[in-house]
Amino acid sequence: MPIKFLKNIKLDTSARSKSSNGKEVLYKSFVNKHILGAYLFPCKDLESNQPLFNDGFPSLIFMPRSSDDVVLKKKGETIKLKSAWVCCGIIQDTHWEIPDGLEYIMVIRFNPASFYSIFNIDPAIFQSAPVCGFRDIVDEKWCLIIDKMYERESIKDKIKFLDKVFSSCNIENNLPYFLQAAIDHIDEQRGNTTVADLLRKLGSKVNHKWLHRNFVKYLGIPPKKYISLQRFIYAYGHYDPKGSDLFDIALRSGYYDYNHFFKEFKQYLGIAPSRYSWG
Template identity: 35%
Template sequence: MPINFFKHIANPDDDSVIKFTPSDDLKEFVEGYYVFNANYCDGRQLFFNDGYPVVAFMQTKNEKAKISIDGQIKWVGNTWVCGGILKNIYCESSIPFENFLIIRFYPMTFFKLFGIGDDYFEKAQVFDFSEIAGYGFEMFNEAYYSSFSIEKRIQVITSFLSEKIDCYSYPKVLIDILDYINRQGVLTVKDLLETYTVRLNYKWLERNFKKHLGISPKNYLLIRRFLNAYLDLHSFRSKDLLQIAINNGYYDDNHFIKDFRRFSGVPPKTYFQNIAASSRCCNCEDILPTVNGPVYTNSRRDY
């Protein structure tokens, strides 16, 4: 989903997002339903995932999204999935993100809920929900878009997902480990093994992350680190790039720039210049960082 949505998810007091708690029978599967009220500008948006797969719903049934995946164009329908490690993926469509609804799933149970392999996101990171939704999707899709209130739409989602629940066991400690990672912010695999409340075996951690989350612990921590650094860069205009990089566990700013290129396709200065230029077309410059501020000026290299 658009990377800037994560700053609202992380802030429960943010007026730009409303979180709805799932029903009791879905609490092991769904982390939450999020409705975004922010008036984001239409146009190019960097897509990202923090390790929690999401299903996103367009506002109307006939909407589609134009997705650029490493320069290749792909269209997805009114309901689509986003997960795994996203690199240089952008939404190119003019989508009104106001009242945009997203279901955020726990990765441990997502794959079993939809009967897919834990390597599914290695093949595709953004795709139509119909590809994995299974039996009853057309009826579900019709019922969802025939409902006009958010509350009614969530009831339709709850009914559809509840029918898919089957007996599935996984190490419950994984939920606590993810919560611990989220609280700590900056961790390496070594840090996690040494500082978690109980001693963790690396082979156990590697095996269970790949089996239940579809991603290695190293890659999970990597995308969390980049996301935290990106949000710092977007939000704190007075910090310089080196300080942001170090605060988020990078050796130096060059390593952060390398990751930024990896996930967005361009260095941070170019990325935010492009966003600023686009924002002037929709008068929403106030949500963007200052491109010419001290965070982007450094004589040693071109960011």
């Protein structure tokens, strides 16, 4: 999803937040055992060329209408998707060309164990396609459910329908205990940690091979990369171009030096921090 929206999700725990001009920028809706959060983001005032980012958790994104197209730019290549699309895995240098007059997008963040079980998807598919069309990776049953969701006219009715659908899914949604403990610790540290520190925190019952295998199995990415994603999104989210120093933020977030942060910034967002539109 656009990194500016993911930043709001990661840093804001309230049901609703406001921008500096008083406009509402984030709405939070239903949460159940499979859904970490459902959000409605207004897009009318958003600049067209938005870099996408993912923190390792699957996100399903809905455009307002089933006829809406999604146009992405990835290193000069144009990718066209339909109205329902998925962000997962490691997204690099990929931008969303927001259509004129787009009112909003609806974002649903999933528990990873639930997501892959509900839709019968192998996390490995996102290694080559971290942003893809939802209909391209699920069976006909889910395509029909999405069609029924789009038949609802109001946003409230769409959300109510999806809440009912996902709440009725009786599948295993628990991550292994030590994997969940690892994810919780990384998030508490906001990515300012290492795999070695994580293993010390978890104790002697967990070794490097187990940790690596289970991160890849349930999230599709290794623990070192998961840590990197959290560190970057929190560093990005805490920078205020009007009142903070980016180099200081990077160091306090756990980067070795500015070049370390600069390299990851260009890798993920495809542009140098000095040329990035922070507004």
